[in-house]
Amino acid sequence: MAPKVLVSDKLSETAVQIFRDRGIDVDFMPDLGKDKDALLAAIPAYDGLAIRSATKVTPKILEAAKNLKVVARAGIGVDNVDIPAASKKGVIVMNTPFGNSITTAEHAIALMFAVARQLPEANASTQAGKWEKSRFMGTEITNKTLGLIGAGNIGSIVANRALGLKMKVIAYDPFLSEERAAKMGVEKVELDDLLARADFITLHVPLTDKTRGILNAKAIAKMKKGVRVINCARGGLVDEAALADALKSGHVAGAGFDVYEVEPAKDSPLFGLPNVVCTPHLGASTAEAQENVAVQVAEQMSDYLLTGAVTNALNMPSVTAEEAKVMGPWLKLAEHLGAFVGQLTHEPIKAINILYDGVAAEMNLDALDCGAISGIMKATNPDVNMVSAPVIAKDRGIQISKTTQEKSGVFDGYIKLTVVTDTIERTIAGTVFSDGKPRFIQIKGIQIDAEIGEHMLYTTNKDVPRIIGTLGRVLGENNVNIANFTLGRTHVGGDAIALLYLDNPICEKAISDLGSTGLFQSVKPLEFGVH
Numbered sequence: 001m002a003p004k005v006l007v008s009d010k011l012s013e014t015a016v017q018i019f020r021d022r023g024i025d026v027d028f029m030p031d032l033g034k035d036k037d038a039l040l041a042a043i044p045a046y047d048g049l050a051i052r053s054a055t056k057v058t059p060k061i062l063e064a065a066k067n068l069k070v071v072a073r074a075g076i077g078v079d080n081v082d083i084p085a086a087s088k089k090g091v092i093v094m095n096t097p098f099g100n101s102i103t104t105a106e107h108a109i110a111l112m113f114a115v116a117r118q119l120p121e122a123n124a125s126t127q128a129g130k131w132e133k134s135r136f137m138g139t140e141i142t143n144k145t146l147g148l149i150g151a152g153n154i155g156s157i158v159a160n161r162a163l164g165l166k167m168k169v170i171a172y173d174p175f176l177s178e179e180r181a182a183k184m185g186v187e188k189v190e191l192d193d194l195l196a197r198a199d200f201i202t203l204h205v206p207l208t209d210k211t212r213g214i215l216n217a218k219a220i221a222k223m224k225k226g227v228r229v230i231n232c233a234r235g236g237l238v239d240e241a242a243l244a245d246a247l248k249s250g251h252v253a254g255a256g257f258d259v260y261e262v263e264p265a266k267d268s269p270l271f272g273l274p275n276v277v278c279t280p281h282l283g284a285s286t287a288e289a290q291e292n293v294a295v296q297v298a299e300q301m302s303d304y305l306l307t308g309a310v311t312n313a314l315n316m317p318s319v320t321a322e323e324a325k326v327m328g329p330w331l332k333l334a335e336h337l338g339a340f341v342g343q344l345t346h347e348p349i350k351a352i353n354i355l356y357d358g359v360a361a362e363m364n365l366d367a368l369d370c371g372a373i374s375g376i377m378k379a380t381n382p383d384v385n386m387v388s389a390p391v392i393a394k395d396r397g398i399q400i401s402k403t404t405q406e407k408s409g410v411f412d413g414y415i416k417l418t419v420v421t422d423t424i425e426r427t428i429a430g431t432v433f434s435d436g437k438p439r440f441i442q443i444k445g446i447q448i449d450a451e452i453g454e455h456m457l458y459t460t461n462k463d464v465p466r467i468i469g470t471l472g473r474v475l476g477e478n479n480v481n482i483a484n485f486t487l488g489r490t491h492v493g494g495d496a497i498a499l500l501y502l503d504n505p506i507c508e509k510a511i512s513d514l515g516s517t518g519l520f521q522s523v524k525p526l527e528f529g530v531h
Contacts, residue, residue: 004046
């Protein structure tokens with residue numbers, strides 16, 4: 001059955017056609033997102049939801065969305081999506097961070113020019129029949145210092161354009177490496193240094209608890225006198241009242257704003273001030289950008305729903321279509337390893353440690369982590385998936401760690417998973433053979449070679465006679481057929497294990513009969529859902 005997608009906001013017809021061309025069943029209802037009750041009633045039928053800014057994806061909507069797997073926002077901002085609630089529900093949240101990057105960067109440059117030369121006021125004056133040539137004394141951009149707050153995708157485009165205008169560019173970004181700064185042609189600085197040196201300051205960071213009010217009254221006081229401030233990123237980054245005071249005092253010479261603390265901005269301390277250029281959130285408002293983000297949303301959602309490829313997700317590691325093909329068996333192995341220890345562990349887990357060896361260490365480890373954690377969590381909550389499992393683990397205070405190493409054994413690579421509780425450490429390892437099938441290769445330090453089936457039986461015992469015969473007899477008496485049988489032991493007479501791949505689930509009577517023989521320390525049925 002084809003995945004079903006709802007487009008609840010205005011989106012390009014090109015995007016809608018992409019869904020159809022890819023075999024997705026799509027309903028285009030561009031006004032539905034404005035009606036929260038109608039959306040609530042409709043959403044249970046859909047696997048995917050494509051939105052812009054009008055649709056509000058609230059916990060109530062997510063609770064009703066029984067089949068929803070992905071929400072994708074055409075644009076960068078996802079303020080209208082409750083990401084923590086989506087993560088707990090196992091719903092991937094995507095955006096399109098690159099579709100309007102050039103448009104937004106160009107708008108920042110345009111505002112910088114407009115503020116530097118007072119273009120809107122000069123235009124209004126001239127069209128009013130005045131000729132106030134001496135009133136509008138501007139400033140050159142050439143040889144001025146531009147301070148970037150945020151040097152990510154949009155910030156780097158602004159830097160490139162500014163360097164072309166012969167500006168000197170300095171950047172504050174905690175995630176910017178010296179190597180990346182050198183490649184961009186900018187100087188990496190601390191925020192206070194940027195404030196003191198920049199002739200123009202432009203912001204290109206998301207709105208978070210750490211960035212909210214990054215240009216407050218205290219920061220503005222540290223700015224160079226005569227600075228001009230541009231904000232095309234997010235409202236709330238700049239204290240508008242404090243900036244208005246600085247503009248009135250002459251400490252700040254001008255400002256260009258496209259975003260505001262409250263939108264739609266009907267009123268702002270900045271409105272009506274001289275040499276302040278204000279636009280109504282036009283950063284992404286070009287025909288090219290609108291088409292780009294809509295097409296990206298359709299392609300990203302289709303890729304995920306049809307192939308499992310994850311692009312530009314905000315609550316899950318991205319996995320390309322190529323990675324999904326190569327990683328598929330390894331991801332399934334990680335889930336199986338997690339499912340094994342999860343089904344055997346009946347007390348609170350304190351830590352999960354994952355070792356990646358050889359070729360496994362070269363893959364997308366964040367995605368493999370999510371697979372292993374989801375396998376563990378499904379033992380107690382079948383509804384979790386790769387999105388929600390890490391959130392649940394974090395909520396429970398479970399410490400997650402991973403280690404990588406070069407090929408160290410006979411296998412090209414393997415994954416070793418250890419779960420730690422107050423009383424026990426439980427370890428299992430597995431690999432993927434050339435046929436693409438995951439296999440268990442070590443349990444409790446005991447070497448094995450076990451094919452993984454949907455229904456399995458795991459037993460522990462001392463290495464004594466009669467184990468194989470007893471297992472065969474009791475399962476046969478209870479009409480349970482054995483597809484595969486794997487044994488392992490530490491040494492002669494030591495600890496031993498058996499792992500049986502069964503054609504059908506084992507019944508309670510068979511488990512009871514095995515327990516009553518006195519030969520087994522534990523008898524545990526396992527389910528892996530491999531089909």
